[in-house]
Amino acid sequence: MDQSSHITAEISGARARPLVLVPVFALISLAGALFPSFSLGAEVLVVAVGGTLFWLGLSDRTPRRSSPDRLSARARWWLVPGLTLGVVEAINFFAGSTLEHPTLSNLADPILEGYLARAAAYFGWLTAYWGLVRR
Amino acid sequence: MIVVRELAIAGFLGAFGAALGLEWAARRPGSRIPSLAAICGVAMRYRIGRLPVGRIVMLGFCWWLGWHFLAR
Structure with missing residues (x-):
């Protein structure tokens, strides 16, 4: 590794630390929660932040955690929650996504109208997204 | 019917509960999940x-x- 690459890696590593990221994500979440759904502010924030993380995830600018080469057969257990969620969501979506047949977003919308819940959802989304970027 | 709605909610909660349980099991020492x-x-x-x-x-x-x- 030449000196400039080494410096770049050190800066990326420093930026990737929780001490830096948690306050940044918290600030974005607190600001993002001010914007209701379907507002221009929410659209711009999600597109800008999501786009930045998408770009970071495709570039080599962040250090990545190791992943196993192969999954054990027991990984199939994950099909249970995955398929349950997919089937219940699909049934309710094709049944019209109504009060009687609520999709996940129908159920989440009233909760996400509250400021704190919305801020927590932003924070959870950013943390999960960052986890993917680092994979 | 409201029972259908409750079934849907139970399905979602069951899926998330199963995912949480699997994640907990995966993080146990020596887990193969x-x-x-x-x-x-x-x-x-x-x-x-x-x-x-x-x-x-x-x-x-x-x-x-x-x-x-x-x-x-």
Whole structure:
């Protein structure tokens, strides 16, 4: 590794630390929660932040955690929650996504109208997204 | 019918409960069940030629989730 690459890696590593990221994500979440759904502010924030993380995830600018080469057969257990969620969501979506047949977003919308819940959802989304970027 | 709605809610809660249980089991010492992060990591390694298809799909899906729940 030449000196400039080494410096770049050190800066990326420093930026990737929780001490830096948690306050940044918290600030974005607190600001993002001010914007209701379907507002221009929410659209711009999600597109800008999501786009930045998408770009970071495709570039080599962040250090990545190791992943196993192969999954054990027991990984199939994950099909249970995955398929349950997919089937219940699909049934309710094709049944019209109504009060009687609520999709996940129908159920989440009233909760996400509250400021704190919305801020927590932003924070959870950013943390999960960052986890993917680092994979 | 409200029973149908409650069934749907129970289905979602059951799925999330099962996922939480599996994640807990995966994090136990010596567990052979992979964590959700490990599964995502393997899926993200999928490529077609030089195109990181798995990475694009997973990152794109996460972006869409944020847009769907927080902006729409």
